[in-house]
Amino acid sequence: MSTLQSLGSERPHRAEAVVDLAAIRHNVATLRARAENGAQLMTIVKADGYGHGMIPVARAAREAGADWIGAAVLEEALALRDAGDTGPIFCWLTTPGEPLEDAIAAGIDLSAAAPWEIDELVAGVTDRPARVHLKIDSGLSRGGAVPEEWPALIRAALRAQQAGRIEIKGIWSHLASSDEPKSPANEAQLATFTEAIEVAESFGVDAEFKHLANSGATLALPETHFNLVRPGVATYGLSPFGHALPSAELGLRPAMTLKARYAMVKRVPAGAGVSYGLTWTAPRPSTLGLIPLGYGDGLPRHASNGAPIQSGGERRTIVGRICMDQCVVNLEDDQAAAGDEVVLFGPGADGEPTVDDWADAAGTINYEIVTRLGSRIPRRYIDSGR
Numbered sequence: 001m002s003t004l005q006s007l008g009s010e011r012p013h014r015a016e017a018v019v020d021l022a023a024i025r026h027n028v029a030t031l032r033a034r035a036e037n038g039a040q041l042m043t044i045v046k047a048d049g050y051g052h053g054m055i056p057v058a059r060a061a062r063e064a065g066a067d068w069i070g071a072a073v074l075e076e077a078l079a080l081r082d083a084g085d086t087g088p089i090f091c092w093l094t095t096p097g098e099p100l101e102d103a104i105a106a107g108i109d110l111s112a113a114a115p116w117e118i119d120e121l122v123a124g125v126t127d128r129p130a131r132v133h134l135k136i137d138s139g140l141s142r143g144g145a146v147p148e149e150w151p152a153l154i155r156a157a158l159r160a161q162q163a164g165r166i167e168i169k170g171i172w173s174h175l176a177s178s179d180e181p182k183s184p185a186n187e188a189q190l191a192t193f194t195e196a197i198e199v200a201e202s203f204g205v206d207a208e209f210k211h212l213a214n215s216g217a218t219l220a221l222p223e224t225h226f227n228l229v230r231p232g233v234a235t236y237g238l239s240p241f242g243h244a245l246p247s248a249e250l251g252l253r254p255a256m257t258l259k260a261r262y263a264m265v266k267r268v269p270a271g272a273g274v275s276y277g278l279t280w281t282a283p284r285p286s287t288l289g290l291i292p293l294g295y296g297d298g299l300p301r302h303a304s305n306g307a308p309i310q311s312g313g314e315r316r317t318i319v320g321r322i323c324m325d326q327c328v329v330n331l332e333d334d335q336a337a338a339g340d341e342v343v344l345f346g347p348g349a350d351g352e353p354t355v356d357d358w359a360d361a362a363g364t365i366n367y368e369i370v371t372r373l374g375s376r377i378p379r380r381y382i383d384s385g386r
């Protein structure tokens with residue numbers, strides 16, 4: 001989860017991911033304003049803040065009004081507490097035998113989807129009851145109790161609550177298709193979720209929070225907001241709808257710019273093959289730039305022979321295969337030198353490629369492009385608003 005420290009403040013870097021915390025704050029405030037009927041906002045910072053850096057993002061989100069911070073796994077949630085976050089934190093992905101007692105003692109809200117998970121929570125309680133959100137599988141078929149097993153989960157949770165070991169704080173679920181707001185799957189999941197709440201209430205559950213909406217639903221499905229929304233990717237200024245509805249049209253600002261400096265620039269003759277397998281051949285004498293980033297840094301190898309970059313104000317293309325530590329760009333006849341800056345992606349405002357352009361080149365989604373960036377790339381935080 002850590003990123004490499006900068007190699008001395010003034011020295012030029014091989015590469016860096018610049019994260020604008022003002023953009024994070026802007027996006028959090030925008031999402032909060034989109035939450036219907038005063039619903040609270042949980043900013044999702046799992047997977048090192050989708051590659052942007054979990055702790056700085058969580059701090060910026062709190063400053064911009066995030067009521068909750070959401071983390072997938074226990075290590076993340078505990079790291080947030082260790083970093084001094086004292087507000088509500090929700091963490092939903094645990095496996096049997098994990099040290100739940102640490103999270104319970106730290107007042108972290110946890111999820112349960114089966115009676116055995118309630119038992120594990122009860123066993124982890126020391127001085128304060130565990131704060132629990134019961135998860136219904138409303139149709140994603142990932143985590144959550146299927147509707148047939150929902151009553152057994154509720155009964156187990158109520159027994160533990162009556163014994164003073166847990167507090168049922170929430171009922172929640174997760175959507176499969178909010179990136180396609182018109183999909184009938186959304187309506188079906190909403191109906192299943194609503195029914196699960198009714199069943200729980202008929203058993204006597206009085207949960208303060210009900211939550212279902214991720215970014216797509218926060219932006220496009222207000223009927224799913226209940227009283228808490230959980231956007232992730234939109235926090236980072238990326239659209240959950242990809243090119244179909246770009247972030248600018250949603251009022252979001254992409255927060256990350258990925259830059260590097262050429263390790264080498266050289267001229268090759270027509271016919272020169274490039275990179276492993278020689279999958280690209282220079283059709284004419286060409287200038288090539290060597291970017292010191294590769295799949296070891298999280299660039300997708302699938303984006304070989306096609307990913308765009310910006311160099312000297314021009315759009316150019318990565319040619320040949322992306323290697324572990326490096327890749328090659330066809331600079332055509334550009335004037336460039338070792339040490340010059342190359343922008344792989346950014347907000348797009350200055351003509352640079354966007355995360356979505358990289359996602360297209362790799363046949364994936366914007367989420368994956370930023371999240372997989374590795375710890376070899378230092379993150380540098382700027383604050384364009386201050």
Ligand SMILES: Cc1ncc(COP(=O)(O)O)c(C=O)c1O
Pocket residue numbers: 044092174213214215216230231232233234240
């Ligand atoms: C349970 C849960 N809630 C919320 C989110 C945020 O989703 P998104 O990034 O699509 O907004 C995720 C991420 O996948 C998730 O797993």
